[in-house]
Structures are given as C-alpha cells and as structure tokens.
Amino acid sequence: MDKHASRLLLSALLLAGLATPALADGKAALATLPDNLRGLYVGAEQNVQASTFHGFAMPVKPWKWCHSESYQGNPWRVALTNHFKSLVGAFQADTMC
Known part of the structure; x- marks a missing residue:
C-alpha cells in the first residue's frame, strides 16, 4: 500500500x-x-x-499516537503494530502535520 x-x-x-x-x-x-x-x-x-x-474538538499540535496491544505474540499483531508505526512515521515526516 x-x-x-x-x-x-x-x-x-x-x-x-x-x-x-x-x-x-x-x-x-x-x-x-x-x-x-x-x-x-x-x-x-x-x-x-x-x-x-x-x-469533539481537535487538540492543539503536536499530536501523539497511542496504540496498545494486549499481546504481541501473534505475527499479525506485530505486523499491525509495525504498520501503524510506519504510518505515524510518515505523518510525522510530512511537513503538514
């Protein structure tokens, strides 16, 4: 993607x-x-x-992302967490965020 x-x-x-x-x-x-x-x-x-x-009103920047998983023993959960980290990293790298 x-x-x-x-x-x-x-x-x-x-x-x-x-x-x-x-x-x-x-x-x-x-x-x-x-x-x-x-x-x-x-x-x-x-x-x-x-x-x-x-x-709901958006809080002031800078924003933080919090993702919590109860168990990281399943490969798909690890993959999901890693994908979220890459998405957040992309947003942080963007000058608009």
Whole structure:
C-alpha cells in the first residue's frame, strides 16, 4: 500500500468514529440505519446512546499516537503494530502535520 493510500485509509478510519450522529433518542438513531440492519436492533432502542465523540474538538499540535496491544505474540499483531508505526512515521515526516 502506497503512502497516499495508507493516509487515506487511516484518515477514513479516524473520521468514521467522528461521523456518528449524536442522537439522544435511541429510536431516532435506529431510524438512520438501513432497513436490513434496523431489524437487528428491535427492542434495543433504550441502549442506543449519543456518540462519545459529539462535540469533539481537535487538540492543539503536536499530536501523539497511542496504540496498545494486549499481546504481541501473534505475527499479525506485530505486523499491525509495525504498520501503524510506519504510518505515524510518515505523518510525522510530512511537513503538514
């Protein structure tokens, strides 16, 4: 994966959590789901809450990245951690960050 594609993927993943609508009413939140998913949440309206990221404001630069793994014994976890380190390194090297 090239540097540009990695940045786009990381940005999309981070923004996906921020794009969640902050709705106080569980039924209103479920109404935003497609029909095929809405059926999976019948009776669960009372458990749907506003997004944790509602009202989120970016902190001032410089930013820090924290990635925590509970176990580094699996090769795929080590590979993921190393990939995140390379992505963060690319962002740090970029003059825009």
